[in-house]
Amino acid sequence: MALAEMYKQNNVTYYGSGHGMSGVFTDTIENLTADGMIDYSIFLNTGSTWSMKNTGTIGNHFAWYADWVSGVLAVRKGPDVIPITYLGSAILSKNTGCTIASLSAKQADNAGWNDFKNARFMIDAINSTPGTAGQYVPFNYSAYSGQKYGFNSSFIQSTAGYATSNTSYSYTQINDYTTLTGDNAKRIVYSNYIVMLTAYNPYLTDNANIDKQDIGYIWDFFNIGGEIVCVRDMLRMPNSAHWQSWSYYHDVTDKYITIGAFGGNIVAGTQGALPESDNVKGIFSYNHNGTSANWFVTKNAVDFKTNSMGLRWCVGNTTISTAKQWRDNVRLGVMSSSGIITHDQWIIGESAIQASDNPNKNTDYDHIPAHGGGGGGGSDEDNTDPIPTAAAPYSAGLARYYVTTAGSLILNHISQAMGAWNLKDSGKDLYKNIISCKLIKSPAPIPVSGSEPFTVYGVTLQYEGSDITLPLVSDNPTASFGSYNIPRKFNDFRDYAPYTKVEIYLPYCGWTVLPSHVVGRSVSVTYYTDIIAATCKAVVYCESNVIAEAAGVIGLDIPMVTENAGAKAEAVTMGLLAYGKAGLQTALGVGAAVASKGKVGVKSAVGGLENLVSAYSQTAMAFNQNYTEINGKNGDGCCIAGISAIVIKITRPKYGANTEAPYVPSEYGHSAGFVSMKSAQVGSFTGLLVADNVDTSGISGATDREKQLIKLYLESGIYVNHPN
Amino acid sequence: MTVRLYNCSSAPDVLGKSYTLVQEVTATIKGTMDVDQPTLLLNYSSMNFNYFYIAETGRYYNVLSRNLENGEHIRLTGQSDPLESFRTAIEGLDVLAVRCEDTAYRSPDIADNNVPIESDLQLDKIIGDTVIGSGAGMVVIGVI
Numbered sequence: 054m055a056l057a058e059m060y061k062q063n064n065v066t067y068y069g070s071g072h073g074m075s076g077v078f079t080d081t082i083e084n085l086t087a088d089g090m091i092d093y094s095i096f097l098n099t100g101s102t103w104s105m106k107n108t109g110t111i112g113n114h115f116a117w118y119a120d121w122v123s124g125v126l127a128v129r130k131g132p133d134v135i136p137i138t139y140l141g142s143a144i145l146s147k148n149t150g151c152t153i154a155s156l157s158a159k160q161a162d163n164a165g166w167n168d169f170k171n172a173r174f175m176i177d178a179i180n181s182t183p184g185t186a187g188q189y190v191p192f193n194y195s196a197y198s199g200q201k202y203g204f205n206s207s208f209i210q211s212t213a214g215y216a217t218s219n220t221s222y223s224y225t226q227i228n229d230y231t232t233l234t235g236d237n238a239k240r241i242v243y244s245n246y247i248v249m250l251t252a253y254n255p256y257l258t259d260n261a262n263i264d265k266q267d268i269g270y271i272w273d274f275f276n277i278g279g280e281i282v283c284v285r286d287m288l289r290m291p292n293s294a295h296w297q298s299w300s301y302y303h304d305v306t307d308k309y310i311t312i313g314a315f316g317g318n319i320v321a322g323t324q325g326a327l328p329e330s331d332n333v334k335g336i337f338s339y340n341h342n343g344t345s346a347n348w349f350v351t352k353n354a355v356d357f358k359t360n361s362m363g364l365r366w367c368v369g370n371t372t373i374s375t376a377k378q379w380r381d382n383v384r385l386g387v388m389s390s391s392g393i394i395t396h397d398q399w400i401i402g403e404s405a406i407q408a409s410d411n412p413n414k415n416t417d418y419d420h421i422p423a424h425g426g427g428g429g430g431g432s433d434e435d436n437t438d439p440i441p442t443a444a445a446p447y448s449a450g451l452a453r454y455y456v457t458t459a460g461s462l463i464l465n466h467i468s469q470a471m472g473a474w475n476l477k478d479s480g481k482d483l484y485k486n487i488i489s490c491k492l493i494k495s496p497a498p499i500p501v502s503g504s505e506p507f508t509v510y511g512v513t514l515q516y517e518g519s520d521i522t523l524p525l526v527s528d529n530p531t532a533s534f535g536s537y538n539i540p541r542k543f544n545d546f547r548d549y550a551p552y553t554k555v556e557i558y559l560p561y562c563g564w565t566v567l568p569s570h571v572v573g574r575s576v577s578v579t580y581y582t583d584i585i586a587a588t589c590k591a592v593v594y595c596e597s598n599v600i601a602e603a604a605g606v607i608g609l610d611i612p613m614v615t616e617n618a619g620a621k622a623e624a625v626t627m628g629l630l631a632y633g634k635a636g637l638q639t640a641l642g643v644g645a646a647v648a649s650k651g652k653v654g655v656k657s658a659v660g661g662l663e664n665l666v667s668a669y670s671q672t673a674m675a676f677n678q679n680y681t682e683i684n685g686k687n688g689d690g691c692c693i694a695g696i697s698a699i700v701i702k703i704t705r706p707k708y709g710a711n712t713e714a715p716y717v718p719s720e721y722g723h724s725a726g727f728v729s730m731k732s733a734q735v736g737s738f739t740g741l742l743v744a745d746n747v748d749t750s751g752i753s754g755a756t757d758r759e760k761q762l763i764k765l766y767l768e769s770g771i772y773v774n775h776p777n
Numbered sequence: 778m779t780v781r782l783y784n785c786s787s788a789p790d791v792l793g794k795s796y797t798l799v800q801e802v803t804a805t806i807k808g809t810m811d812v813d814q815p816t817l818l819l820n821y822s823s824m825n826f827n828y829f830y831i832a833e834t835g836r837y838y839n840v841l842s843r844n845l846e847n848g849e850h851i852r853l854t855g856q857s858d859p860l861e862s863f864r865t866a867i868e869g870l871d872v873l874a875v876r877c878e879d880t881a882y883r884s885p886d887i888a889d890n891n892v893p894i895e896s897d898l899q900l901d902k903i904i905g906d907t908v909i910g911s912g913a914g915m916v917v918i919g920v921i
Contacts, residue, residue, distance in 0.1 A: 452921045459914035467918075489919035494910040499917070509920045526917060537903055545885035545892075552894060560909040580909075584917055611916065699905030707897040718893070725891050726876030727883040735792065736868030740878030752866040754835070758813055759859035763867060766860055770876075772791045773868075 493608035497532030535577030561605030785828035
């Protein structure tokens with residue numbers, strides 16, 4: 054049983070009421086040994102003291118939760134009877150290079166929880182020698198100097214008493230790790246940025262092998278003892294900018310849980326502002342086979358609740374705790390308690406989708422469907438058949454657009470759910486209410502606004518008893534690229550038309566000729582998309598001025614076809630599939646006949662081939678009630694075959710090897726002169742000067758002939774200040 | 778009148794010619810003198826000049842002809858050089874330069890059809906470093 058569910062069963066209001074947990078646990082956490090967690094201890098700190106609430110029988114490790122505002126709950130796995138006061142002290146210690154002494158000194162600081170509310174802590178969840186003050190710092194970081202911050206269970210394992218067996222736990226061996234040395238100093242960097250939650254799972258030799266650290270980001274994980282996640286799994290927070298690199302697997306069957314959480318760089322980019330209370334709810338997917346290509350189920354209603362650190366969470370409508378699935382790869386998208394995604398990544402499969410508002414806000418634990426429940430969903434034992442669940446008719450009257458990753462199995466789930474839909478009894482043709490299905494390769498991530506159950510014609514589709522949930526498209530993305538400098542080559546008129554031609558290739562749109570004045574300037578490209586229409590317009594800017602634009606297509610329709618073998622057979626029998634007018638007429642007749650039965654509405658049975666298809670489809674539905682198959686392209690290829698980058702092509706007159714040298718005759722200026730069209734006094738020039746329409750009236754003393762001659766000279770060319 | 782005889786090395790279309798004095802001689806007017814194209818009789822001295830200046834007219838002249846008469850005199854005919862004669866006034870003229878050698882007054886971006894352009898072309902290419910639309914495609918499903 055998931056720990057969260059245990060809490061629920063034990064009436065732990067903690068989950069439903071945010072993080073104000075002071076005093077809450079005193080009488081509520083009971084009988085935790087009843088299901089699953091047979092080797093644990095629960096401790097509660099409600100402000101000043103610790104009390105052990107329950108103890109299991111066997112165990113060799115523990116993990117624990119903390120509420121940084123008003124109390125600490127420690128869940129220790131193991132037959133622990135230790136005074137946990139020092140755990141509290143360790144928690145309270147700011148992670149600023151603490152030494153054992155300083156940790157000990159903090160033990161009296163329980164009253165100062167609030168001081169740490171917005172601070173960042175590191176939690177070390179491994180205890181030390183029972184009853185020995187100052188020995189609750191678990192990890193010897195010096196062993197991983199410069200490499201690993203956190204711990205490595207293989208390291209743990211190397212010490213006697215920390216074997217992979219869950220029966221050989223020994224407190225005494227922890228004495229080896231009572232000193233923070235060496236890289237302990239590294240922890241300081243986290244104190245202002247992150248929450249680092251650590252625990253370990255000695256069941257697994259390498260489950261906690263962290264090979265990275267990110268300053269300023271949440272980067273660590275915690276293992277809550279195995280029950281919620283899986284004893285062999287670890288949970289990690291992927292919102293580090295480098296979370297992708299955490300492709301950590303123990304083996305193909307032992308997986309980790311990935312929780313989208315929030316860290317310094319995620320929460321609106323403010324490293325120092327963590328949300329104080331966040332309910333995280335999102336897609337809960339797991340991988341059965343251990344490869345990302347085999348995501349086969351997505352659960353919603355995973356309620357990940359935390360007070361800024363991912364400390365508190367629960368799993369609602371999932372089957373994660375079953376033996377079958379607890380080794381699966383789990384990933385969570387997250388949202389805050391206010392319904393806002395607190396970071397910019399909503400993780401679905403391997404893709405990150407930006408998210409903003411999420412209507413599923415303030416999800417309370419109590420409102421989360423019980424495991425296996427929800428509508429017409431299945432149970433633990435029977436949760437493999439996708440069974441859509443009828444819901445209240447959708448009455449918004451407007452289309453809504455869901456989005457998911459191409460190749461996502463969610464599409465298959467939808468297909469299967471629709472295939473299982475009982476058309477006959479419901480009279481609702483779900484297929485007809487899917488008004489579009491497009492494969493889009495947007496130049497920018499598609500903005501989404503949270504997620505909603507996938508609802509068609511008022512019917513919320515389910516898969517394995519859980520709503521199929523998808524984010525909704527919230528806006529049309531724009532994306533800007535560049536700028537790209539268009540260099541000059543000749544530094545004269547040849548850099549422009551008609552001598553030089555500048556063209557730009559815009560992915561999705563093709564080639565466009567740019568005006569030649571872009572030479573010597575920079576251009577940028579902004580794509581404005583219409584996700585619904587799967588179109589885009591690429592606008593080329595030059596120094597904020599629009600100089601060109603082109604339209605393109607960013608997606609293609611995924612053909613969706615309903616087929617029904619039974620209908621086909623019936624249709625053949627009835628001659629519906631005969632070609633030509635006879636077939637059409639027959640179709641019309643059958644359509645009309647179907648309509649008359651009142652099973653499903655045939656809106657119109659007149660017209661051409663479309664109506665034939667429609668009649669066929671309607672007839673098929675009437676005969677067989679259910680879709681048997683919906684086919685549609687579900688691949689990744691799309692619309693920008695060829696060059697997928699902006700390319701600028703500049704065609705110029707030929708120039709020499711010295712590309713910077715103007716390619717003109719050396720005596721060109723002296724013999725022919727460069728174009729000037731500038732006004733100045735004759736005496737200011739040097740060399741050849743050819744003037745236009747010279748006025749010589751100001752030359753006193755010259756005869757008319759001389760003035761004419763002067764004019765002639767100037768207009769035909771003279772040499773001024775010539776050395777010779 | 779006094780005539781200064783020069784050797785001028787500059788071309789006629791040069792404003793601010795270079796010349797060196799050969800000799801200053803006394804001349805008499807031969808008949809009626811045309812200021813633009815005077816004819817003078819010089820006491821024979823040298824034939825090695827091609828440019829002269831008459832102070833009375835204030836003009837420089839290019840030599841049109843010089844003929845030795847009776848072995849005693851040179852008949853000299855010149856053509857007024859207004860560029861040098863009115864050099865200062867010309868240098869002060871404001872003009873619109875159509876073409877010039879002086880790069881300070883050059884307008885390189887104005888098309889010049891006199892510049893030879895090779896018909897052969899050369900291609901430059903700039904490739905944006907951002908690959909667009911390379912990520913996973915997204916499926917957008919519209920429902921009502």
